[in-house]
Amino acid sequence: MSYDLKHRKWAITNKKCLAVIKNTIGPAIMGSIRERDTVTEYLDRIKSQFTGSSKTYVTQLIKQLVTERYSENGGIREHILRMGNLASKLKPMNLALKKEFLIYLIFASLPKEFNTFVVNYNIQLEK
Incomplete structure (x- = not known):
């Protein structure tokens, strides 16, 4: 029972x-x-x-990371968070990106209007 x-x-x-x-x-x-x-x-x-499609998924993530461009929809913060989220999806697959590389990917995705910001970041002394 x-x-x-x-x-x-x-x-x-x-x-x-x-x-x-x-x-x-x-x-x-x-x-x-x-x-x-x-x-x-x-x-x-x-x-x-x-299980077999993980290689395809990784390829899509990397393509999206490399081709991602900033659009004014949502603002710069959302753009950075979106790219960080894409990069974090690579970690479980043992393909984690270095923080510095991700920063430069984000800089490369920004339009010319942000060049001053990029230059200011690059001239800062490293800690």
Whole structure:
């Protein structure tokens, strides 16, 4: 009796978790993943589906970092945060960028109007 209650509670929880996962995944991705009965099987299937595409993901991140340009939508702070976020996504893949390199990437993405700022930064004494 106790086992049946626990199993029923687990089944309800499992069903809710599957629903949450399926509602957060895009339709294109969801169509490529076969139905599974448990959350762990479903997550394992997702993991196996995308393990091989990590090289493609890294390539996309690096391209985006190198080609990112400042647009006045959102301001300079948001631009710097966006580029920092892209760089931080490379860390788990053992491709972390040095802080100094990221700074120069950000400088390279700025328009000519920020040249004075870049020059001022570059002439500061290092600590």
